[in-house]
Amino acid sequence: MTPAPRRPAARTASAIPQISWRAPQPAPIVLVSGPEEVCAERATAGIREFLRAEDPSLEVSDLRADDxxxxxxxxxxxxxxxxxxxxxxxxxxEKCSDAFLTEALAYLESPQDGATVVLRHTCASVRGKKLLDAIRSGTGGGVEIACPAIKRDSDKFDFAAGEFKAAQRRIAPAALRALVSAFADDVTELAAACQQLISDVSGDIGEDVVQRYYGGRVEASAFTVADTAIAGRYGEALIALRHALASGADPVPLVAAIASKLRTMARVAGSREPARELASRLGLKDWQVDRARRDLAGWSEASLGIAIQAAARADAEVKGASRDPVFAVERLVTVIATRAPYGA
Incomplete structure (x- = not known):
């Protein structure tokens, strides 16, 4: 009998302080864990700035645990x-050598006074788990800064909103939605766009400002393609799609964005709960529920089912099941905008 494959061990409970990457603080050992690199970079940079503000003579060294x-x-x-x-x-x-693992475990037993060691583990593997468990048990007097992946639309919205809140700047909800839609495929680019607006624009940031800075990107975004198709504006949807493709958009995230909106519509369909309660239950934002309910106008259970099936087919085709991913996206947009099977 073939043994079942081993699964990565579940994360053990942590006995050390958990600190936000937006407000990092030094400690003898700082574990920066999780896959979101932009947050990890911010955390590490924040610790450096904190220490340098205390003493400009700070010495900074870099090591690679895998080499x-x-x-x-x-x-x-x-x-x-x-x-x-x-x-x-x-x-x-996450890919440390045996030599590093041995010495890091020994170092935890007796950290040096005046030294702050920041350990970056992406959690892409279980390598180094013994070290992580030791840190999380409290050995070495460490803290942990978690940087989980920012994947869901609501997570990206929260991330962008946090950028402006941290800078004590106001941005209109419509402007924030437009900005997130324009950079939905890359959190690093989204972070850079937020920081550019914060740096360049004085006063409140409205939708007109986002359009002025990133209008082309907003117009060509995957969510613009999805919105026009879902609204049944077939001609506009094809124009938006061709604009997006001409601007270098990848068919894979285009289909992913469309499929995401369709799934949200399906989750919201038929529910009469207040938007806030439904959003809380589904892990969405109030505005996402409201938008999905508006998007459902003119859709039936049958047409929504056809669209979701078409999205699943297109997803497979743009990931290698077809030699023509562009046609796969065009067919998907056609099915959604016409609310009927392709060629019907």
Whole structure:
């Protein structure tokens, strides 16, 4: 009998403080965990700025856990002649060498005074789990900064809203939605766009500002294609699709965005719950529920089912099941905009 494949062990409960990546603070050991790189970079940069503000003589060293020279961790954390504070940034802990794992576990038992060691683990593998478990048990006096993946539309909306809140800037809800839609495929680009608006624009940020800065991107976004198709505006949907493709849009995220809106419509369809209660139950935002309910105008259970099936087919085709991914997207847009099987 073939044994069942082993699954990664579930994450154990953490006994150390959990700190937001938006407000990082130093500790002898700082575990920056999770796959969202933009948040991890912000956390690490925030710790550096915090320490440098306390003492401009801060020494910063970088190590790679997967290409580790034995003795390096102890060397860069040891006090110098003038006892300057030290920050050691370690990347690649999810693929660390045996030498690093052994020395990191030993270091936890006796961290150096004046040293802050930041360990970056993407959680892409269980490699280094023994080290993570030791840190989370409290050994070494560490803290953890979790950076979970930002994938859902509501997560991206929260992320962007947090960028403006952290900068104490106001942005209109419609402007925020337009911005998130324009950069829905790349959180790093979304973060950069938020920071550009914060830096360049004085006063409140309205939808006109987003259009002025990123109008072409907004018009060509996957969600614009989806919105026009779902509204039944066939001609506009095809124009938006061709504009998006001409602007370099990848068919895969185009289909993913369309499928996401269809799934939200299906989840909301038939419910008479208040938007806030339904949004809370489904893990959505109030405005997403309201938008889905507006989108459902003119749709039937049968036509929505046809559209969802077409989206599933297109998803497979743009990922390799067809030699013509562009045609697969065009057919999907046709099915959605006409609310009928292709060629009917």
């Amino acid at each position: 580790y020279a034995p003795g390096s961790l102890f060397a860069v954390t040891s006090p110098s002649l003038f006892a300057e504070p030290r920050l050691v940034r370690v990347t690649g802990v």
